Amino acid sequence: MTRLIDDIKRVWRGEQQPSLTWSCLFAAVCLIAATAVRYGMAHLRPDVFFTPYMPAVFFATAMGGSGVGLATAILGAGLGLMLDFGGGPADGARLALMAMYLTVAALVIWGVNHYRSLAAKQREIARRLTEEEQYRKLLVDELHHRLKNKTSTIHAVLHQVLHDQPQVWGRIDQRIRALATADDLIARADAQGCDLKDLLMSELGPYGHVRFELNGDPLFLPAKLAVSLALIFHELATNAGKYGAFASPRGFLQVSWTMQDDRLKLTWDEAEGPPINHVGKPGFGTKLLKAALSSFDGKTETTFLATGIHCTMQCRVPPS
Structure with missing residues (x-):
C-alpha cells in the first residue's frame, strides 16, 4: 500500500x-x-x-x-x-x-x-545545480589535498636544507605550520563556517602573536561569509608582510570589530610600518577588497597612511 x-x-x-x-x-x-x-x-x-x-x-x-x-x-x-x-x-x-x-x-x-x-x-x-555543487566540492577537496601535499613537500625540502641552522629553521617551521593550519581552517569554513577570531588568528599567526591585537566579542561566521573574509584577511596580511606593519620590526596591527543588529563593522589598523612612498596601480588584491563583500550588502574602504593601511569593512551577517 x-x-x-x-x-x-x-x-x-x-x-x-x-x-x-x-x-x-x-x-x-x-x-x-x-x-x-x-x-x-x-x-x-x-x-x-x-x-x-x-x-x-x-x-x-x-x-x-x-x-x-x-x-x-x-x-x-x-x-x-x-x-x-x-x-x-x-x-x-x-x-x-x-x-x-x-x-x-x-x-x-x-x-x-x-x-x-x-x-x-x-x-x-x-x-x-546539485551535480555542479558536488563537482565544485570535489575540485575544492582535490585542490586542498594538493595544497597540503605541496606544503608538506616545501616543509621537507627546507628542513633538509636548514638542518644545520636550527635557529633559522625554528622560525620558518612555525610559520609553515601556521600557514597549513590557516589553510585547513579555510577549508573547514567553506563547509560549516567558523569564529571570526579563529579566522584572524589562523591568518595572522604566522607573523607572531605579539605583532597584532584582536578586539571583539566571539562571532560565528556562516560558511560563505567566512570564506570571503578569509580571502580579504589573507590579502591584507600578505600586503602587511611585504610593505606594511609586518615588514617592520616595530610594526603592529590592531583589528577590532563590533556588531549592531545584523551588521558587522571591522577595522584593520596598521602602525609603525615602513613609510609608503608610492602606491601602485590597483591590482587583483584591490579589486578583491572592493568586491568580496558585495554579496553581503557590504563594502571595504582602504586608506594608505604613512606607516600602513587603515581598512574598514562592514557587511550583513546572514543567520547561521
Whole structure:
C-alpha cells in the first residue's frame, strides 16, 4: 500500500509516467465518481449537466497526461448530454453549456500540462545545480589535498636544507605550520563556517602573536561569509608582510570589530610600518577588497597612511 501511494505521488509530480491501462482505469473511476455526484446534485439542481465532470478532467490529466485528459473531457461531455437525471430535453441551452464545458476543459488540460512542464524544468535545473555543487566540492577537496601535499613537500625540502641552522629553521617551521593550519581552517569554513577570531588568528599567526591585537566579542561566521573574509584577511596580511606593519620590526596591527543588529563593522589598523612612498596601480588584491563583500550588502574602504593601511569593512551577517 505504501509503495502504491509513493507511485501515485511520483506520478502526480510528473516524475513517473503510469501505464496506459492504469491511466484509463483511473479516468474511468473519476468519470464514475463524477456521474454519481451529478446524480446526487440532480435532486437539488437538475440542470447541472457538465460541471461535476470538470474535476474528473483535472485529475485524469494530472495522472495520465493530456491524451487521457482529453478523452475524459469528451466522455464527460457525452455523459452529460445523454444522461438526463432531471428529465429535461437535450435542447440548445444544454449544447451551449457543453461547448462552454469543453472550452474550460481544454484550458484545464493546457494548464496542467504547462505546470508539469515547468515543474520538470525546475527539477532538471535543481539536478544540474546539485551535480555542479558536488563537482565544485570535489575540485575544492582535490585542490586542498594538493595544497597540503605541496606544503608538506616545501616543509621537507627546507628542513633538509636548514638542518644545520636550527635557529633559522625554528622560525620558518612555525610559520609553515601556521600557514597549513590557516589553510585547513579555510577549508573547514567553506563547509560549516567558523569564529571570526579563529579566522584572524589562523591568518595572522604566522607573523607572531605579539605583532597584532584582536578586539571583539566571539562571532560565528556562516560558511560563505567566512570564506570571503578569509580571502580579504589573507590579502591584507600578505600586503602587511611585504610593505606594511609586518615588514617592520616595530610594526603592529590592531583589528577590532563590533556588531549592531545584523551588521558587522571591522577595522584593520596598521602602525609603525615602513613609510609608503608610492602606491601602485590597483591590482587583483584591490579589486578583491572592493568586491568580496558585495554579496553581503557590504563594502571595504582602504586608506594608505604613512606607516600602513587603515581598512574598514562592514557587511550583513546572514543567520547561521
